[in-house]
Amino acid sequence: MATMECSPCQSKKKPLVRRTDKDVSQLLRRWAQAIFLILNLWIGVQFFFFVRQFESGVGSGWTRPAGVEGWLPIAGMMNSKYLFLTGEIPAIHPAAMFLFLIFVGLSLLLRKAFCGWLCPVGTVSEYLWKFGRSTFRRNWRLPRWADIPLRGLKYLVLGFFVYAVGFMSAESIAAFLRSPYGIVADVRMLNFFRYLTGTAAIVLAVLLIGSVFVRNLWCRYLCPYGALMGLAALASPLRIKRNPERCIDCAKCAKACPSHLPVDTLIQIRSAECIGCMECIAVCPADYALGLSIPGAKPRYLHPRAVAAVIAIVFFGVVGYAKLSGHWESPIPDIMYQRLIPIAAEVGHP
Secondary structure, X not given: OOOOEOOOOOOOOOOOOOHHHHHHHHXXXXXXXXXXXXXXXXXXXXXXXXXXXXXXXXXXXXXXXXXXXXXXXXXXXXXXXXXXXXXXXXXXXXXXXXXXXXXXXXHHHHOOHHHHHHOHHHHHHHHHHHHHHHHHOOOOOOOHHHHHHHHHHHHHHHHHHHHHHHOOOHHHHHHHHHOHHHHOHHHHHHHHHHOOOHHHHHHXXXXXXXXXXXXXXXXXXXXXXXXXXXXXXXXXXXXXXXXXXXXXXXXXXXXXXXXXXXXXXXXEEXXXXXXXXXXXXXXXXXXXXXXXXXXXXOOEEOOHHHHHHHHHHHHHHHHHHHHHOOOOOOOOOHXXXXXXXXXXXXXXXX
């Protein structure tokens, strides 16, 4: 992990956060976002044709991609609790658990790196508000009296799911996931978007249009997954830190922050809203004034390449382990899918 002491009095050693390092941080992040977005789109295509072959009754050889379980965070939370209670990896939707643990783990290590570097919804949201800014030359920010209570909505939604899962025993979790509803939970999720109701279509349209004008509208106010990542990030040892001796008080960092954090007035950012995107560092015109700091007696900054490397190692390492150990695919026979997929909309909640 490449680090270097950052002190204005050092003359022989160069601090880590140079102009070129700032630029490469966003290049690496955009690549990570693009790769993960394309991966999710490909998984979606595979899963769509996998479902269609059972709906049409004409087999076409498509297999179910286990990665689709990344869109089942509640199943991931349930299975994580099952692992904690029993010490056993669950059989149904194990990939949901591994992906859930990866994303929470990254938040513990690198702030809300999942939100800032990987989440496809966050990526689309970011491009929407940047499109709005380039088109209308600005984004709009809700007044403080509305912004603060609305930000609490995502924690309320998260609290509901934590409450529901928290009172489930290991036996009830296993029974739920083995039920017809649990088996086709991913199919029902797909069908939600395939057959949008009028109300759902209106809500989705409002969120998409609103995201053009308000930075990360869904992520900031409504995403319970982001709320969980933010709470995990509070335990992260890393912080965006500002060196007031190097700072020139231009406030560009605060203006660039997608979470509207006052980076220019704080020594370090502890907020659960920080997504670790490093955009504030990238726009800072003063060399060595901002960095993603590693704890220690002396200020030390984490190189952007190290951030990308940790994300890649954790993600591919855990997924690789799950696949090699045989705990990635759900052992559900095709005959079960053949029976349940055509009636997925009618399968009731247990």
